[in-house]
Each structure stands twice: as structure tokens, then as C-alpha cells.
Amino acid sequence: MDDCDFLKVLEGVIDDRIKTKRQGSYTYSLYVGGVSLISKKVGEEAVEVAVAAMAKDKDWVVRESADLMYHLLVLLRVMGLSLSDICRELRRRHEGEGSG
Ligand SMILES: N=c1c2ncn([C@@H]3O[C@H](COP(=O)(O)OP(=O)(O)OP(=O)(O)O)[C@@H](O)[C@H]3O)c2ncn1[C@@H]1O[C@H](COP(=O)(O)O)[C@@H](O)[C@H]1O
Structure with missing residues (x-):
């Protein structure tokens, strides 16, 4: 994988975690x-x-990005969205550029 x-x-x-409360x-x-x-x-x-990036600290950027992505996934789930919705939009933009 x-x-x-x-x-x-x-x-x-x-x-x-959300479905089983x-x-x-x-x-x-977070859901609650x-x-x-x-x-x-x-x-x-x-x-x-952004703060980690400004400090040019790659390890810190990785850790904070992981925190961000986790919380973003929770936000998407609570809004009835998923990673697939974001990937579809990114693909649509790319294909709209005529480069797909
Ligand atoms: N990836 C994560 C993850 N990343 C960050 N966090 C939590 O997000 C919180 C972020 O807190 P902050 O950085 O704001 O620091 P803090 O001051 O400790 O937090 P707050 O007091 O501000 O809430 C911390 O409590 C982290 O433990 C995460 N909590 C859970 N996951 C994943 O979710 C799964 C399910 O976790 P549970 O829902 O706890 O069973 C886990 O197995 C992980 O795979």
C-alpha cells in the first residue's frame, strides 16, 4: 500500500468512530x-x-500537515463530503486545463 x-x-x-459514537x-x-x-x-x-514552513523546518511541516489533513477529513465527513469529492474537483481542474 x-x-x-x-x-x-x-x-x-x-x-x-462517528457511526459507533x-x-x-x-x-x-470533534463530531459532537x-x-x-x-x-x-x-x-x-x-x-x-504556515508557521512551520516559514521556519523552514520540514519535519515540523510534516507533523502539522498531518494534523491539518486529519482535521480536514473530519470536517469533510461531518459535512457529508469525502476525499473523493476533493480528488474529483482536482481532476476536473486538471482536465479542464486540457492537459489530462
Ligand atoms: N490522525 C489523527 C490525529 N492527528 C491529530 N490528532 C489529535 O488532534 C489533536 C490536535 O491537537 P492540537 O495540535 O491542537 O493540540 P492539543 O492542544 O493537544 O489539542 P486541543 O486541546 O487544542 O484539542 C490532538 O489531540 C491529537 O491527538 C489526531 N487524532 C486522531 N487521529 C487518527 O484518528 C484515529 C482515531 O482516533 P480516535 O478518534 O481518538 O479514536 C487514530 O487512530 C488516528 O489514526
Whole structure:
């Protein structure tokens, strides 16, 4: 499995935590907090990626990007969206450029 294939696995884990209302799960606690809490976390993590990049610290960028992507997946799930919706849009843009 390519490391990025794990994003799909993680999407499934997030879905499971929400569907089963897993007590003690950070994901489920975000779900309970709703879109406003999750959006706040996404915003904070995005800023942290930018701060890490400005510090030119690649390891830090990787860690903060992982935090950002996890929280973004939770936000998408809560909004009834998925990674596939984002990938479809990116592919559409690429093909719209006439280079696909
Ligand atoms: N990838 C992640 C992941 N990345 C980050 N986090 C959590 O996101 C939070 C980010 O917190 P911050 O960076 O803001 O720091 P903090 O001050 O500790 O957090 P807050 O007090 O601000 O909430 C931390 O509690 C991290 O543990 C994650 N929590 C869960 N996952 C994945 O989700 C799966 C399910 O986790 P649970 O829902 O907890 O079962 C796990 O197995 C992981 O694969």
C-alpha cells in the first residue's frame, strides 16, 4: 500500500468512530463539537503549517500537515463530503486545463 492510500483507510476509521459514537474517541468529540469547532481546528492547523514552513523546518511541516489533513477529513465527513469529492474537483481542474 502506498503511504497516501492510508488517507482512505483513515477516512474509514473516522467514519467508524462517528457511526459507533465511540466514547473516548477524539474524532467523536470533534463530531459532537460540530462544524464550528472542527473549522476552528482546521484553521489553527493550517496556520501551524504556515508557521512551520516559514521556519523552514520540514519535519515540523510534516507533523502539522498531518494534523491539518486529519482535521480536514473530519470536517469533510461531518459535512457529508469525502476525499473523493476533493480528488474529483482536482481532476476536473486538471482536465479542464486540457492537459489530462
Ligand atoms: N490522525 C489523527 C490525529 N492527528 C491529530 N490528532 C489529535 O488532534 C489533536 C490536535 O491537537 P492540537 O495540535 O491542537 O493540540 P492539543 O492542544 O493537544 O489539542 P486541543 O486541546 O487544542 O484539542 C490532538 O489531540 C491529537 O491527538 C489526531 N487524532 C486522531 N487521529 C487518527 O484518528 C484515529 C482515531 O482516533 P480516535 O478518534 O481518538 O479514536 C487514530 O487512530 C488516528 O489514526
